[in-house]
Amino acid sequence: MRFAPELRLFVEAGRRGGWSSVTTDGASTLGHVVESLGVPLTEVGRLVVNGRDTPVSHVPGPGEAVRVCAVTRPQRVPGAPLRFLLDVHLGTLARRLRLLGVDAAYENADIGDAALATLSATERRVLLSRDRGLLRRRELWAGAYVYSDQPDEQLRDVLGRFAPPLVPWSRCTACNGPLAAADKSEVLERLAGGTRRTYEVFARCTVCGQVYWRGAHHSRLSGIVEDALREFGGPGDAVRGGDGVVAAERVPAGPRDDDGSEGARSEPPRASDSRATGKSK
Numbered sequence: 001m002r003f004a005p006e007l008r009l010f011v012e013a014g015r016r017g018g019w020s021s022v023t024t025d026g027a028s029t030l031g032h033v034v035e036s037l038g039v040p041l042t043e044v045g046r047l048v049v050n051g052r053d054t055p056v057s058h059v060p061g062p063g064e065a066v067r068v069c070a071v072t073r074p075q076r077v078p079g080a081p082l083r084f085l086l087d088v089h090l091g092t093l094a095r096r097l098r099l100l101g102v103d104a105a106y107e108n109a110d111i112g113d114a115a116l117a118t119l120s121a122t123e124r125r126v127l128l129s130r131d132r133g134l135l136r137r138r139e140l141w142a143g144a145y146v147y148s149d150q151p152d153e154q155l156r157d158v159l160g161r162f163a164p165p166l167v168p169w170s171r172c173t174a175c176n177g178p179l180a181a182a183d184k185s186e187v188l189e190r191l192a193g194g195t196r197r198t199y200e201v202f203a204r205c206t207v208c209g210q211v212y213w214r215g216a217h218h219s220r221l222s223g224i225v226e227d228a229l230r231e232f233g234g235p236g237d238a239v240r241g242g243d244g245v246v247a248a249e250r251v252p253a254g255p256r257d258d259d260g261s262e263g264a265r266s267e268p269p270r271a272s273d274s275r276a277t278g279k280s281k
């Protein structure tokens with residue numbers, strides 16, 4: 001058996017160099033054998049046995065040469081619109097995907113592997129995780145391993161792998177809800193004096209009511225957006241907004257405390273994508 005370079009991090013050192021032999025029980029499927037060697041099947045593309053493409057259900061026999069390929073990029077996920085579900089450790093990645101308008105569900109609380117995998121199935125979302133055990137769960141509808149622990153690299157990994165359409169500034173970074181343009185008069189009572197005087201263009205989340213505007217953190221967020229569009233925004237993924245529904249900062253709305261909604265997450269504190277507190281300067 002020989003693993004594609006992209007998959008070698010999953011297998012023990014002795015199998016990383018090239019061909020290595022595997023002893024099977026004569027009854028297990030190829031999918032099971034590959035998984036038992038540490039490679040999540042979510043990461044496996046073609047399985048080539050003696051030069052022929054072969055399904056995971058194949059039961060390998062003596063002397064067969066099996067090449068295990070990585071998924072091809074961009075990877076298509078048939079069966080539902082492309083949407084994601086992120087595990088509890090990927091909060092920063094979730095907010096960055098939302099910033100780009102990618103549907104990225106994320107639970108603050110650790111609801112457990114079984115519940116997360118089931119949620120992936122009921123909502124037909126691609127589960128993103130760095131937890132191989134989670135990606136092996138049978139309930140899972142679709143999943144993908146996130147290869148880096150750095151948010152910048154994680155974002156590039158997911159955008160490169162799935163090529164989701166990018167519609168920056170169209171989604172609430174706090175709750176994943178769609179944003180809509182808001183008249184200043186509608187949001188006025190939520191704004192501090194400085195913000196009232198300085199800004200004219202506002203957007204509001206249609207789900208949680210969070211108010212957004214272009215504030216002090218806008219240039220940093222714009223950098224993330226521009227980098228993503230430059231590398232992954234194909235023709236047709238025009239930056240929507242301009243002077244329309246576009247905003248970056250947010251004010252805490254109602255009972256949702258701005259920092260409280262983020263604080264339970266496991267990333268290091270940073271001037272984070274949606275943590276832009278919008279408290280007037």
Ligand SMILES: [Zn+2]
Pocket residue numbers: 172173174175176177205206207208209210
């Ligand atoms: Zn929201």
